[in-house]
Amino acid sequence: MKYDRSFNFSAGPAMMPEPVLEEIAAEMLNYRGSGMCVMEMSHRDKAFEEIRDQAEADLRELMGIPDNYKVLFVQGGGTLQFAMVAANLMKNGVACYVETGSWSKKAISEAKKYGQVKVVASSADKNFSYIPDCSDLDIPDDADYVYICENETINGTTFFELPNTKGKILVSDQSSMFLSRPCDVSKYGLIWAGVQKNVGPAGMAVVIVREDLLRDDLDPKTPTYLSYKIHADNDSMYNTPNCWSIYCCGKVFRYLMDNGGLEGVAKRNEEKAAILYDYLDESKLFTAPVEKKDRSLMNVPFVTPTKEQDAAVVAATKAAGFDNLKGHKTVGGLRASIYNAMPKEGVQALVDFLRKYEAENA
């Protein structure tokens, strides 16, 4: 890389494409002759409205989002989405959740404030190291939706097949896999994703929601900011949005379009993940605990036989210039997050380093 930049394996916020950062830096003092930085623009300015509209249009094209879905840009991250999903969609007061790890557990906990939550499948029995069979879930007739965390960032699992929701709405948290592969949006009622893992700067979630799910008959005590319909009716400009994140994410959408779209990115992600998993599977020192069929292409947890060795490897990688390989505090071990913007060379360099480390410490 041109700027002596780190290979940063952070689970999020995480790497962004270098050409995107160069463009942003170049536009900092005067965005395209506007005389302003995008941070200084009124969100009602024509120049900013064009940025917002283009970002949405590009995301729609990139993902093939059908016309009957709204795209929203909302602040508050996953923590607020856990509440917003339940506050907006739990009409009958009953929702089904699939429990696959840390983030689905948080979603479940928050949804319980709004009604009855039924955990219809769980992989808690094996420490969330797999995706449970969701082909024949016991879904109540009055369930409002079925909720999944499609990629568990901490546990390193991914749904490669969507649950059979038996006609109920599917809601998915795609935060740590958003735009990492093609997605048939029409299979979902609602997709949300914090952008700070695979797209752009933290402080915003993208919500893609089917129009007929937008309600104006929420519990009257629902805070205004939590209404999807209010955001939708105002093109995410009911209040001042995170304009900067919209601008940066828009550049990433365009970058992906110019680099093979989601098919292209999926191919690169598969190649990158294979380099790492192939090594881990042949290694005598490291183990990747997730069942092969359910392994995330984005977040790759792995362990040595002992906590002491885990810590020693983390320290060694850090000293060698590989950042943020420590596993999440709740599960320990190591984790390499290899999102879209992590170059293949970064993964290869890490594997080369780990292989050398293993040989030297055999």
Add this chain to the structure above:
Amino acid sequence: MKYDRSFNFSAGPAMMPEPVLEEIAAEMLNYRGSGMCVMEMSHRDKAFEEIRDQAEADLRELMGIPDNYKVLFVQGGGTLQFAMVAANLMKNGVACYVETGSWSKKAISEAKKYGQVKVVASSADKNFSYIPDCSDLDIPDDADYVYICENETINGTTFFELPNTKGKILVSDQSSMFLSRPCDVSKYGLIWAGVQKNVGPAGMAVVIVREDLLRDDLDPKTPTYLSYKIHADNDSMYNTPNCWSIYCCGKVFRYLMDNGGLEGVAKRNEEKAAILYDYLDESKLFTAPVEKKDRSLMNVPFVTPTKEQDAAVVAATKAAGFDNLKGHKTVGGLRASIYNAMPKEGVQALVDFLRKYEAENA
């Protein structure tokens, strides 16, 4: 200015100091040898924690925030703060609000979801063109707090004297005047401010709250994200914050410290506002409708005798390179927002232009 930049009179998001933007651009590809852009840093990274901690420390020094106050960085803007204030502070279910314009009205409307709201003073009778007398308000014994919008962005009024709250907690929305003048924080229970007007990029509010007001006995249905105590207990890192806004705002805090602190900025703001108000008061074409004693130093609304002339002046200023002088759609006319980062030369240039326009159109 070096970069052919606009004099941007936007009410927010608005101008930022040029040296700050230059620093940000220079650090884009590799922040101080970290090998990362700040947008790419894990919020748990030591490098980012230092950015966050320094931003808070600098704000504390700049404002002289007492040790028994917490400083929070929260997403969701004013719309979410309207709800959070009421959800967290309305313990007895009774709150007093002073109604001085558009933003206090929005706060009142949201607070009604949480309990009984008593409007203890209002300037609605004269189209919100003054600050009502708040020296002897009729405050119920069980009132949880008295709320003001200390500077009404749309209406152009400011409290130069704080209400007599008769021992009750004072809560203030300082969004459009934050850091524009010295502030005795100890007089308040809670101050909040959306940063996008007078500090940095949109998508974050700063909340300064007295520790004893933090509660963990909120209504159990309160969304987790809305609890001030949870943000406080986690140093605003319960979930991923708007890291970029913290970083940019931190630079602005430091810039203000290096340029005379709040005393220095207040002096500059008084000079700038005097240039504009003095002209408006002598003008035969323009009128500044706000009572002199209550005029905002940040947002200066003014009108011509007719809507047609208002529109003609807006168009003429725009053509001359002065941006965003159109008044808010709810009140019409013109408005010049002259926040901290608007240079004196910008105000002088606008006045020179208006004076010339007036002479040519007499």
